[in-house]
Amino acid sequence: MESTFSRIRGLVISGNIRISNHGYDELAEDGILGSEILDGLAEAEVIEDYPDYPKGPCVLVLLHDDQGRPIHAVWGIPRGRSFPAVLVTAYRPDPSKWRPDFRRRKR
Numbered sequence: 001m002e003s004t005f006s007r008i009r010g011l012v013i014s015g016n017i018r019i020s021n022h023g024y025d026e027l028a029e030d031g032i033l034g035s036e037i038l039d040g041l042a043e044a045e046v047i048e049d050y051p052d053y054p055k056g057p058c059v060l061v062l063l064h065d066d067q068g069r070p071i072h073a074v075w076g077i078p079r080g081r082s083f084p085a086v087l088v089t090a091y092r093p094d095p096s097k098w099r100p101d102f103r104r105r106k107r
Contacts, residue, residue, distance in 0.1 A: 004057040005046050008075045011085035012041055019087045026089045036065045037073050037090050047072070047103055055079055058088060062102055070102040 011017065019027075019034065027034060040063030048060040058076030065071060073090040077083065093102045 003046075004049050004051050004059045004077070005044075005061065005075075007057070007077060007082075008059065008085040009041060011077070011083055012038065016084045017087065018084045020089070023087045023089050026091050030071075030090070030092045032065070032071060032090055032092070034087075036071065037063070037087060039066075040064060040071065040073075044073070045103070056081070062093075072102070 017038075026032075027037075041061075044061040044063040046059055047062050050059065051057045053076070056077050056079035058074055060072060060074050063071050063073060070093055071090055072093045074088040076086045076088050078086065095102075097106055098104070099106055
């Protein structure tokens with residue numbers, strides 16, 4: 001079975017993308033460009049995968065901008081559909097909530 005992130009990556013490569021309204025707001029709030037999310041997708045690392053999420057499969061990934069700063073992005077596919085890849089949100093992770101590598105939450 002193809003992973004959630006593989007499916008999303010394929011949709012992004014084919015240009016089948018949508019950014020949620022919340023995603024636009026969060027990008028603007030944290031000064032992140034959409035191009036940074038798309039450019040970083042090839043090197044992104046899956047942090048959390050939610051294949052059975054009620055609104056559709058989604059995944060939290062870690063990527064870095066061109067200055068090496070971490071970005072978390074949540075991508076999903078609407079429930080019952082095979083497209084588009086939806087950028088749900090993207091943000092700069094809070095170091096007080098994440099371990100130094102930004103791969104695991106602090107407890």
